Amino acid sequence: GNKNDANDAVAIGETAGRPKVSLLRPKTVEQQDIQSLLRIRERLVENRTANCNQLRGFLAEYGLIVAKTRRQLMLAIPPILEDADNELSTVARGFIQRLYEFQLYLNEQIDQVAEEILTLAQAMPQYPLLLTIPGVGPIVASTLLASINEVNDFKNGRQLAAWLGLTPSQYSSGTTNRLGKITKRGNQTLRRLLIHGARTVVNWCDKKDDSLSLWLQRLKQRQHVCKVTVALANKMARMVFVVMSRGQAFDMNKACKIAA
Structure with a gap:
């Protein structure tokens, strides 16, 4: 009770002295490198998914419905931009082109980071x-x-x-044992x-x-x-x-x- 920094410090010091406490070992430099690259890759994948969804949504606003898969979307955009008879305005063609190029850039970055990860992991x-x-x-x-x-x-x-x-x-009590999720x-x-x-x-x-x-x-x-x-x-x-x-x-x- 009465939680504050001083009490936290005392509790941490007391816990560290317990005989059955499992302490984490510090990561090696190689592990830290791989973990950092994995976090970067995860963020890039999230950005790619968000950009892909926004791109598909903008196309739908102009009456252009594209398949849900990312591969089908990337294949469909060049013909859409070249088609002069669709509903896309000049402004829309501009930001669709920029989002498409950004998607290609994200794909390239994800592949490069994945290659670095595999190079480090294969050495283990x-x-x-x-x-x-x-x-x-x-x-x-x-x-x-x-x-x-x-x-x-x-x-x-x-x-x-x-x-x-x-x-x-x-969730157990007395002789009753219950297993949940x-x-x-x-x-x-x-x-x-x-x-x-x-x-x-x-x-x-x-x-x-x-x-x-x-x-x-x-x-x-x-x-x-x-x-x-x-x-x-x-x-x-x-x-x-x-x-x-x-x-x-x-x-x-x-x-x-x-x-x-």
């Missing part, structure tokens, strides 16, 4: 091992390497999943990327017959696909712990023995 020995995990691509692997200082600081894979907010929240604590960007990667694996599991795909197929029969996706993201976090802690490539047979 654990990078190729992470790529063997289903649903983990270059950006996810780079984010993992930049976010996790030392994986052995976690006791097991479940602790890593809990650190990422992928484990159920608990995932906690969504920790690194929001990394959690989102793992869920996106898991969604890709879930979307293609019906066309495969490996042990992980069979496990997902059975799970989809009992649960909604969104729950299956988050469950796989949780499992992926545990896979990441094993791969990084043991320094070995992902083994499908060991990860999914039940479904084999």
Whole structure:
């Protein structure tokens, strides 16, 4: 109670002296570089999406409806600007052209930043091992390497999943234990990327017959696909712990023995 800076300082000092407190290790320079580039890339992607939506909205105001995908929009703009019979005014053609050029600039910047990220990540020995995990691509692997200082600081894979907010929240009292939604604590960007990667694996599991795909197929029969996706993201976090802690490539047979 009576929160102030002095009380905060005393509480922090007392907490740091507790024997079971897990302290974060400082990031290496390489990790900080990758993390900074990832933040820049994330902002550029947000700007590209905003510019793309504004561009599509302006075209719709002039009666020109374009497909929702970014690729279709970029393909449609040059013919629209060259068409002298559409509803675009001279002023409209000017700012549509500027927004189109800005979109091309953002695409170029995102590609350059991604290339720098991959160059730094590929120098780390654990990078190729992470790529063997289903649903983990270059950006996810780079984010993992930049976010996790030392994986052995976690006791097991479940602790890593809990650190990422992928484990159920608990509402327990006495002998009654209730599990709710995932906690969504920790690194929001990394959690989102793992869920996106898991969604890709879930979307293609019906066309495969490996042990992980069979496990997902059975799970989809009992649960909604969104729950299956988050469950796989949780499992992926545990896979990441094993791969990084043991320094070995992902083994499908060991990860999914039940479904084999």
